[in-house]
Amino acid sequence: MASYNTVKITRQEEIAPGFYFLSFKSPFLVHQAQPGQFVYFRCSNTYDPLLPRPFSIAMVNEEKNEAAVLYQVVGRGTALLAQKKELDYLNVLGPLGRGFTLPPLGQPFQPKCCPKGLEQLKNFPQFFLRIAVVAGGVGIAPLFFLLQRLKDLPDLIIEILIGARSTKQLLLKPEIKNLSPQINLHLATDDGSCGYHGPVTEMLSTLLGADKIDLVYACGPKAMLKTVAKLLAEYNLPGEVSLEKQMGCGVGACLSCVCKTKGDKENSFRYSRVCKEGPVFPAQEIIWED
Amino acid sequence: MASYNTVKITRQEEIAPGFYFLSFKSPFLVHQAQPGQFVYFRCSNTYDPLLPRPFSIAMVNEEKNEAAVLYQVVGRGTALLAQKKELDYLNVLGPLGRGFTLPPLGQPFQPKCCPKGLEQLKNFPQFFLRIAVVAGGVGIAPLFFLLQRLKDLPDLIIEILIGARSTKQLLLKPEIKNLSPQINLHLATDDGSCGYHGPVTEMLSTLLGADKIDLVYACGPKAMLKTVAKLLAEYNLPGEVSLEKQMGCGVGACLSCVCKTKGDKENSFRYSRVCKEGPVFPAQEIIWED
Amino acid sequence: MVAVDLTVEIAGLKLKNPVITVSGTFGFGQEYAPYVDLSRLGAITVKGLTLLPRPGNPPPRLVETPAGILNAIGLQNPGVEYFAASILPYLSQFKIPVIVNMAGETVEEYAALAAKLSELNNIAALEVNISCPNVKKGGLQFGSDPTAAAEVTRAVKNNTCLPVIVKLSPNVTRIEIIAQAVAQAGADALSLINTVLGMAIDLKERRPILGNIFGGLSGPAIKPVAIRAVWQVFEEVSLPIIGMGGIFTAQDALEFIMAGAKAIAVGTANFINPRATIDILEGIENYLRENKIEKLSDLVGVAHYKT
Amino acid sequence: MVAVDLTVEIAGLKLKNPVITVSGTFGFGQEYAPYVDLSRLGAITVKGLTLLPRPGNPPPRLVETPAGILNAIGLQNPGVEYFAASILPYLSQFKIPVIVNMAGETVEEYAALAAKLSELNNIAALEVNISCPNVKKGGLQFGSDPTAAAEVTRAVKNNTCLPVIVKLSPNVTRIEIIAQAVAQAGADALSLINTVLGMAIDLKERRPILGNIFGGLSGPAIKPVAIRAVWQVFEEVSLPIIGMGGIFTAQDALEFIMAGAKAIAVGTANFINPRATIDILEGIENYLRENKIEKLSDLVGVAHYKT
Ligand SMILES: Cc1cc2nc3c(=O)[nH]c(=O)nc-3n(C[C@H](O)[C@H](O)[C@H](O)COP(=O)(O)OP(=O)(O)OC[C@H]3O[C@@H](n4cnc5c(N)ncnc54)[C@H](O)[C@@H]3O)c2cc1C
Ligand SMILES: Cc1cc2nc3c(=O)[nH]c(=O)nc-3n(C[C@H](O)[C@H](O)[C@H](O)COP(=O)(O)OP(=O)(O)OC[C@H]3O[C@@H](n4cnc5c(N)ncnc54)[C@H](O)[C@@H]3O)c2cc1C
């Protein structure tokens, strides 16, 4: 039976003010986890805070048998997590949820969930699928793991666009540069302290306008994802976004974490579970109003 | 204004299985605390467990400006406390409550609270007041601090009687021996693994029967204190006992921690606050039924 | 190891042990099957069903509170037909009693749903939810008035041969009055308690956090309220009680049993520990063994006889 | 620093800020005077008083629960005469409004107590406790029935010129109905909420822990219930509300204010942090400043207007 695993922390480092990189031994995750999936951490041993906290898997290291998360301290759970030290133990459930759909090797990409995928991709260049990976703030976490996987796939051109408030919040820059020469890094900051001065979605808009992208993966604040989805709709391109919602069970049993998604002929919409059908959804499936 | 003080832990040691000695810097306590008084510790920074936990002050060290408590891990609060390490910080309120009445120097002892004190003491030897200090288990904590003070007083003969389940639970033995040659140590264990085989109160009974004691101080399980009080009544001797009750505020405001004590002409009893009128009470004041 | 007798009989229903799942936190079992050997449970109670599918309330549907959670799911469920066709066959494989939690907006709907469910095989009992705080119509409305509660109970009883468990709300002045009313109307057992009505404000947005404004409080925070309800009903009504509300450990479960519950159900705890049900089951077994109590039933309500 | 306006007017009573102490957790102020500059409080509510002294309930009177406590003090108090002679003069030195929480076993007792208290100087308002779950007679009995609640309110009103605040219990089916009844009977303001009825079992002894069996749950655990009560009453009744129940931080206090409370009161939090009232006061002030809100009163009930 699956259950919480007690794992040993191998690294806990504040890589930027308020942002921590935490890695831990977990052969299981290394072998099972898919980019976009998440883990559920118990941050406390008492009844307060009560619920586990979800974090995207940010990295796996096969040699060291380690997995890692990247998290921002925003409340009590993450503050407690930040107090843990190397060699401390942690209770981890996962991998949970449905991750990103990787483009199938050597053939035109067709996200399962995007019925029009093939058609939409008619313009893509003979050999290279051009991918934009768009991260806002700590949204880089699942995307870094995604990049780890994408970099090994042939025939891809990868543009990674990272937006943050300021230079300091641009996370994992060196690690991304080291990943692969195949990856082009574009930075944006709200305060202009590094790279493009403005929202990262404006950079995406420019790339899309120049017809340089066939497929988009994104993770970040809701407003950013909403804009990404709008742009994709405008350019009629496929893409996937990773959502966040307050969770209860984390495994699909309680229906707490739902978001509104497109319905069928009978229903104008349905509620999908971020922990089970998500956290990654085709951008066009989401109904963004709520 | 008084308030919680943040103090630094200078020693946290498991001196016997499940029993910890914890000392911390606190010039304030060193100067203000009286034996029998207690401190209120916040064991958690979250809402669970919610309430602070009370512990008797077990020792003060004037040279090092340290105070200490001796505690047993019995539940969640004490388990959390035991996880704290040297150099960690702790929130402490105190000293709280009313401690033991020390015998006044150079004159016959007359506990304030025992109107018949003088008369009862008519048989005591010219120069020496003979004191029994009776501890059950972790009840030694406030009594050790009491011994620290008693040892400096002239004209006393001190018998200390310690009872525990087994050898391992006989706490602070070496420290007590080091305190003063004036102190005679008597040990008792339930399993006979050390000293007298039986309850510590039987040793007390023997001493009282031999007319060797003028005054008793006691702290330990309720059943033991009840027996002590019965013996004192039987021999018509004064004594003080330190009680424990679940506390709320710890400062006398909420009336949670009451015990039944003797009343006046109008009322057969009254409820006294262990945190304010106690934790130390004249043995004969307590109505033990509840 | 000495064998201890954990069996429980509730309204003619024999359970091999007292550990049940509450409705709504365990889905239809599937999601927890990777974590729990469902066949070890005393019974499973499924998510609240209605006659027709319901989309549920708009999110946010959950917010964490001190030692508890507020939920406002709003009975999202696929409806009884889908349940019969796709879920019940799956659950049958585990060979444990399946208790179906049912809700409706009108007395007629409860009646119709009871009739439909009674045609199906492999249902062990109906749990009539007249205590859901998260739906506009029905729910708590029935559960907070003795007459309405009795009416729903009678309607269900008249349309089924299955044992009928009525699930009561703590959001009433005197829960024992409601309990008496449904007992007189023919209920075979009682589930105590559903969630406590609560809410939370989003300070940034300056409005209620939950899409439904109100939500139901569950988890350790409400344990004292649940134990009190079990105690009060045990004193006044002789129906068997399934106790629930903040049960996280075997100790919690034993408190409920001593207060008068014959069986107990585990809800929010599953979110924190998916194996909670099994841990509790094993903990109860150990407690009996260590205290040399042969039959769990000897503990039911003992706390009443010692005061 | 910009000045922000923290003043509050409740039933003609002007408070310099909205932070009050709840009845029963702050004694008569004396015990907390070493920790808190009492003169900084908006008001102080004293421990529940009765006409004659009361010994209170047998111990144990308190048990900790997840994120909360259950208490069953049973209104131990020295009676009104002792209060008038020995406590009121002490409290007067701080020059803050003193609210007297009052209880009785009969309507006549409430009336007589109100009359007695009204003869005294330096009392700012009466808080009528019809919601104490820890006494055999009176208390909750009055608070859970609209007619009885109104009767007590009227009896007090008829015997005093002081503002009358009625303190309601959450242990009712519809708190807004009780609120309406006491409003019609002349109440000037409402205190929401008293404790939630609960209990706990001692596993070792196999009986209830509290001497009184039942106790009242307070602390963070009940915050969602309290906010819900404030919200419901604010929607239905136009009387000013003093919000209480699990307020530990300025954020908590602001949630109550946005839900509709004009002032807030701090209880159990004092046990964990004797300076809680002051920390909350300063936190509210900072929040207003940071959010450029000039008057606290602009926040009262805002959460209702945004949904
Ligand atoms: C699938 C998934 C993957 C995630 N991956 C990551 C990740 O890789 N890295 C990462 O840093 N975070 C990630 N998150 C978010 C992370 O789970 C939360 O930041 C974390 O749970 C916060 O816990 P906390 O106890 O610190 O904060 P809490 O104390 O629970 O709240 C944090 C703060 O956020 C605010 N807040 C909380 N909930 C809401 C709400 N519903 N509406 C408005 N404000 C709210 C509160 O005001 C509070 O100040 C992920 C979330 C999901 C669902
Ligand atoms: C004035 C005073 C001085 C004290 N001094 C010391 C000291 O010097 N050293 C020391 O070790 N302890 C001392 N204590 C006791 C100490 O405060 C408790 O052991 C501690 O608070 C337990 O906290 P916890 O969270 O670990 O246990 P909890 O989880 O709160 O409970 C501990 C265990 O005790 C049992 N328990 C708790 N309350 C009750 C109850 N009312 N009835 C029956 N069982 C109960 C429970 O079953 C539980 O298993 C003192 C208490 C008082 C009032």
Ligand SMILES: Cc1cc2nc3c(=O)[nH]c(=O)nc-3n(C[C@H](O)[C@H](O)[C@H](O)COP(=O)(O)O)c2cc1C
């Ligand atoms: C997410 C969630 C969904 C729930 N759904 C239902 C439901 O559909 N029907 C029902 O009767 N009770 C429902 N409940 C209430 C539970 O069955 C249970 O009565 C309550 O949660 C108390 O138990 P707990 O504290 O162990 O969770 C739900 C509770 C939660 C937390």
Ligand SMILES: Cc1cc2nc3c(=O)[nH]c(=O)nc-3n(C[C@H](O)[C@H](O)[C@H](O)COP(=O)(O)O)c2cc1C
């Ligand atoms: C120890 C204790 C004693 C109380 N005594 C009284 C009382 O005498 N009169 C009263 O109206 N409420 C009394 N209450 C209820 C509180 O005034 C308050 O309504 C409740 O505790 C909720 O607030 P809190 O969660 O901030 O403590 C008491 C509460 C506690 C914890």
Ligand code: FES
């Ligand atoms: S968190 Fe329970 S269904 Fe997603």
Ligand code: FES
């Ligand atoms: S703990 Fe509050 S009066 Fe003693």
